Amino acid sequence: MDLTLSHTFLNVHDIDLALAFYRDVLELDVHTDVTMDDFRWVTVSPRSQPDLEIGLMNPYMGPGAPDADAVLTLTAKGSMNGLIFATPDVDADFEKIRAAGAEVLQEPITQPYGVRDCAFRDPSGNMIRLSQSS
Amino acid sequence: MTTQAELVEIAHLRRARNLIDTQFAEPLDVPALARAAFMSPSHFSRRFRAIYGETPYGYLMTRRIERAKALLRRGDLSVTEVCVAVGCTSLGSFSTRFTQLVGASPSAYRGQDHAAAAYVPGCVARYGTRPSRV
Numbered sequence: 450m451d452l453t454l455s456h457t458f459l460n461v462h463d464i465d466l467a468l469a470f471y472r473d474v475l476e477l478d479v480h481t482d483v484t485m486d487d488f489r490w491v492t493v494s495p496r497s498q499p500d501l502e503i504g505l506m507n508p509y510m511g512p513g514a515p516d517a518d519a520v521l522t523l524t525a526k527g528s529m530n531g532l533i534f535a536t537p538d539v540d541a542d543f544e545k546i547r548a549a550g551a552e553v554l555q556e557p558i559t560q561p562y563g564v565r566d567c568a569f570r571d572p573s574g575n576m577i578r579l580s581q582s583s
Numbered sequence: 584m585t586t587q588a589e590l591v592e593i594a595h596l597r598r599a600r601n602l603i604d605t606q607f608a609e610p611l612d613v614p615a616l617a618r619a620a621f622m623s624p625s626h627f628s629r630r631f632r633a634i635y636g637e638t639p640y641g642y643l644m645t646r647r648i649e650r651a652k653a654l655l656r657r658g659d660l661s662v663t664e665v666c667v668a669v670g671c672t673s674l675g676s677f678s679t680r681f682t683q684l685v686g687a688s689p690s691a692y693r694g695q696d697h698a699a700a701a702y703v704p705g706c707v708a709r710y711g712t713r714p715s716r717v
Binding site: 527 | 585587589590593594596597598600601604605634635701704705
């Protein structure tokens, strides 16, 4: 097998709020933004990984709807995992993201296992961590 | 369907919990946390418990004990130094609470073998090692 990660997904309660965070604050590119009937399919990609699509999924759209209350409640509680991005300058990124009003979960600290990282939550409660190797 | 208002309330509770997660070493009290959630102290305590399964003060103490475990695993800090570093003011009640939740006294815990901790990222250990009273 020769596998490459191509898609990963986040549950969000409001796609426009999520776009404002992932596109405008984290500066990801919008890969796809289309609507079929009531289903809106939006994916974003890091500039350095244009083939990796992060789907911003509103679980009320589509077959997940019966579970959407539970999924979004858990996400809002901060119980779900999220994504970790690598960055060459975690301190500069942290200041930009904080200045944009994002929810800070951890200011930049140097971890004993050799990375410097910080953490935020997206508007739905998913954890987003930025990590810089030393 | 979970209403937008319910998700907003959970997000307020989550932000108050972020405050515990980041400011646990400060003399936090329930009125200060309730203000961060835009709620009265009694309503805040009730809703926090309903969502997170423990009281705000209970969560604060398990967060402090989890941090104390991390500091004790380093092996170079005294129990008193750890007690103060996590925001506890009484060594006696810190030790009692620690022993209740962890099943070993702070000094006994410090003396245990913590070799596995070197392989677990801190942000993961933080969730995995927080004692639970539920």
